[in-house]
Amino acid sequence: MKGEVTYELNEPFEYASKGEQCAASFITLTAPTSRNMKECAELKQAFFRSLPKEQVGGAEEDAGNDDEIDGDGIMLLIAMSQEVELASVLGIARELFSSGIAQVDGEEKLTKPLVDKMDQDDLEAMTGRYLANFILASALRRMKQS
């Protein structure tokens, strides 16, 4: 697990930096700490609840067969699930990203007003990327190893 990853925005949004208005091009995401445990636990639980019931027991083998499950795959699973509401997952992600773990263009804190300016697809893809790289990284690795 890397300490930080960069998410390239598909749709730039405007933000304030050093008194000027700039167009954001990427978001730097840093690994969560215990301060984020509530949101991380909720997102992790949401992912495992989104796995099809008959596959939960065999999910480890399935995951082991696939090379990688990426952020888009994770979000697709959540979106297709009848057990998990995508809206609540994105709401939790909004809280998580605005807690200080995300920096716009690597320098300005991603605040709630800025999250609200983000394109919906970007927010969804960034949530998937964060899940894959940080929150689910160790669980996915264990699945592959078993």
Add this chain to the structure above:
Amino acid sequence: MGVQLANPTVSVNNDAVSIMPNSLKYTEGLGEQTTRAASGGGGNVEQIYAENIETNFGKVMFDIPATVTNIALAREWKTNGNQNLVQIAGRTPEGTVTRTFTQAALLNDYEVALGADTVISLEFTSNPAI
């Protein structure tokens, strides 16, 4: 019948700010203009119009409650010099008004009054509103 714009949102440096109701005021930063008369002789007067660009600054003024968070925020904005950006947005059924003030600075030494119903009155001076 128009609807008075009365409940705007204010954000400073990407953070939403809770302000005292009815306290927000701003100037567009379009500056002051003057006219003078130039005599053409024989009773003819020509108007001379001038823009005083020294006055082309935007201003945003609002009050915030004197909470610990707001006292810290105001101090941060003050120490930022002119590296602040203030945005205001208001919406009525008729439409939306948004203004952005770049390179905003708190020039005066604002007062922090501590009491049950006191506020901190802030006045940012900036580039003309966008």
